[in-house]
Amino acid sequence: MRDFNFFMPYQQQISEKKTSSSNIIPIAVGAGVAVICLALAGFNYMNIMSMNRSISELDSKMNNEEFVSDVGRVQGKIDELNSLKKDEIIFGSLKIFVDIQSKVNESVVRLIASQVPDNLYLMDLSIVQDSIDIKGRANSEVAIAQFQHNLRLTDEFKNIFVSDMNKEESYYNFNIKFDAKGAIEDEDKQ
Template sequence: MIRDMNFFSPYQGQKKEQKNKNIYVYSLAGFLSVVIVGSLAWNSTNIILLNRKIKNYNEKLEQEDIKEKIAKWDDISRKDDILDRYNNELSKIVGSLKTREIVTTELLDKLSSTLPTEVTFNSINITNTEISIQAVSTSRVAVGEIEHNLKRLDNIQDVYIGGISGDEIYTFDIKCVLKDVE
């Protein structure tokens, strides 16, 4: 039995492989084309629909009653901004007023802690910048002691004792300059 030999069979397989390769390339190109055209159609449709919505909203905004409401809202918004700024400034003022309380129990406690037993206060006058005290003492040493004690307080900048008068009971004035605490 004689068998025929086909010398072209290797070439025929290559042709078949080329044909399969072309099918894959054309299928991929077709799929990508469908995806590109589909996304173009989808995006174009969305753009058209969104443009219609924008046109509708713009038409609604052009209506007189809507324009009046927008103008009223702008006015209210402007007034609200002004009131917010006003409120913020008032809050700052109130805060600074609270910190500038002059006569506090702490200040009075500090003043009384400096007082020697021989000294009594007749009157105390406190302002924003100074404290004026009229006092009586039974000794000159106690007058010097109260001056020394007042100078050691942290919120007093300067102390001045003026007009000591008397022989056994000394009356005198004390002026204390307060430190500027902000």
């Protein structure tokens, strides 16, 4: 006789349940991934739509006549500012040059004035770069020669010569030209 196993029907149901639950896990994981992908796609779609709305709003603002005129005005101010910055650099360089020139001129004038003998008067002094031209009057030729000699003794000048001298009534008009050897230091700093 055959043995009857009363638990056999239950064992078949349990084994069927085991196989069906093992098939559910990949399906559940696949469904979860699909839901996440759809959620991300929906989120991205909403972001794209929001960005498109923002872009269209910005485009309409940029095409507004008032905004265009404001941009033109700001661009004009930027161009003016750039021009002023260039001018500032140029004027800064000119200021340095003028400061150097005025110090050189002042020190040269002081040095020349200290060499002027009695009875000699300077009427005009012009300094162009290193060349100096002096026009003056003197009571005698000796005073002019003494002035020329005093300038030579300074060792600050070269090519000293009297280019013109003529007598008018009781005084002599003269013109002395010479060149500065180099940068003349300000006497106050020595």
